[in-house]
Amino acid sequence: MMKLRRCLALLAFAAVFMSGPGYAKSLRFASGYPPNSVAEQAAQKYTQVLKDETDGALSARVFSLTLLNLLESSAGVRDGMADAAVVLFPYFPGEYPRINMLAEISMLLNAGGEDPAHAGLIFTGAFSEFLFQSCPGCQKELAAQNQVFLGSGSTPTLPLLCTTPIREAKDLTGKRVRTSGAQWARWVEKMGATPITMSVNEIYEGLNQGVVDCTVQTTTELSIFKLDEVVTDITLGVPGGVFGGSGVNNMNRDTWRGLSDAERRAVLKASAVFSAEASWGYDALGAENLAAAKENGITVHQAGETFRVETQAFIDKDVETIAENYRTRHGVENAAELIDAFRPLLQRWQDLVDGVESPEQLAQLYWREVFSKVDPARYGM
Structure with missing residues (x-):
């Protein structure tokens, strides 16, 4: 099995660095979502920004429902079947316990007794910031799956x-x-x-x-x-x-390490757009559907x-239950401490998102507050 994985990783590495004229690099992005879906449209925006940021030297091709489905995504990226993919962490509870615990406490968004406006945009910012900057245990879980986390996405609130x-x-x-x-x-x-x-x-x-x-x-x-x-x-x-336990652009670690610092920075810039477009798209569609429901x-x-x-x-009360469940069932000994550290980010991002009026503004916010602070020379290396 290890030999097979190593071979697949080498093939993936070769595919990235020996594709296109003049060996322009092309990444294979696997989407488990159908064409014209919100996630697919966000992925296409990502590919365009990546191309623009590198003057075409680095690009990505989106494979919708043809390379990996959502249940295959984690192992597929790990083993180099794709260079990157949308990974829904709750589909893989054993592999990502700390990450899933953070996703499971999204009802904390309702602190104060009501839904905040744009709950998904808030959770995406908080979740991405915490995984990038404040959760070494989460990063170990990703490394064990030979992956690099490059941003999240969230749905609107659940009624x-x-x-x-x-x-x-x-x-x-x-x-x-x-x-x-x-x-x-x-x-x-x-x-x-x-x-x-x-x-x-x-x-x-x-x-x-x-x-x-x-x-x-x-x-x-x-x-x-x-x-x-x-x-x-x-x-x-x-x-x-919200459903916020996702990695919108989890990348194979070997692929990530094969990029230059400038290329990794471009991927981060494009991933900020990906996170914003996906979260904004779901938020806007939810609001549009609610208005249509009233009219109909x-x-x-x-x-x-x-x-x-x-x-x-x-x-x-359930926050305590969640912490205890992950401590006893998954061995997350610092579960309560992680939750306590994550809580303040929800309020921080509620304040930051207030007044954002477009996916472009949201992408700029995510970039300024989170993605631009990731060191491409060190992160995931």
Whole structure:
């Protein structure tokens, strides 16, 4: 197996440095998302910025659903099947425990009892900054998978998409709710409902046939998976949190080390754009879908005061549960300390994101505050 990996890495190295006229370098980027999706469009922006920053000396080719799927991405980048890819860390709990723990505490965004505006943009900035600058254990997890982290991306906040009105916690009693993470499943149980696990492709039929009453889902999925055809009610303000456990451009470490300092800096500059475009794209689509839902007769509720207070009490307690789970199950002995160190970044980024009005401004913000501070001569080396 080690010989196979070494051979694949050498082939990847050769592919990077012996492609195109005059041996211009070309990176193979694997996307597990379909063409014309938000993630795919962000990847295309990345390739253009990379080309512009290096005057064409370094480029990237995006392979959508043809080189690696999302379940293959981590091992595929590790073994050199692709030079880089989108890696969704929660798909690989054993490989990235510290990183996944940070992703699991995204409901802390709701501190204060309500969703902040642009929650995904906030979490992307905080998560990227922490992994780059303040989590050596996270970097060890990445190194063990022969990867270099080059930025994150996040969804908008997660409300309840339902086939019945939900305004207070008592309205959830006895309901069946599809969840996409352990923290949301625990919240559902605390509110007196039953968490249900099903793939995202099954949610439409699940709601349509009454198998589930609600799904904890971003409003982006209203159009992507046509859930706007079966959802009748949306409840904002609970449970909150975002899906932010992603590496939008995880790169094979051998490939990264084969680049010059200037080329690595260009990759970082392009990755800041990638993170911004992906997060902004999901945020904008979520807002667009919510507005369309209101126009098309879907009833939008704000969670009641008691519901939000009960949710906040759950979040405060669940942070302790998360830390203990990762300490006992995954050996993250400093779990509580990591969470305490990460918390202040959420408020910092809420302040920083306030007033940002375009993906271009967001990319400049990410670059100034995070990516430009990464030393290309030392990082990942």
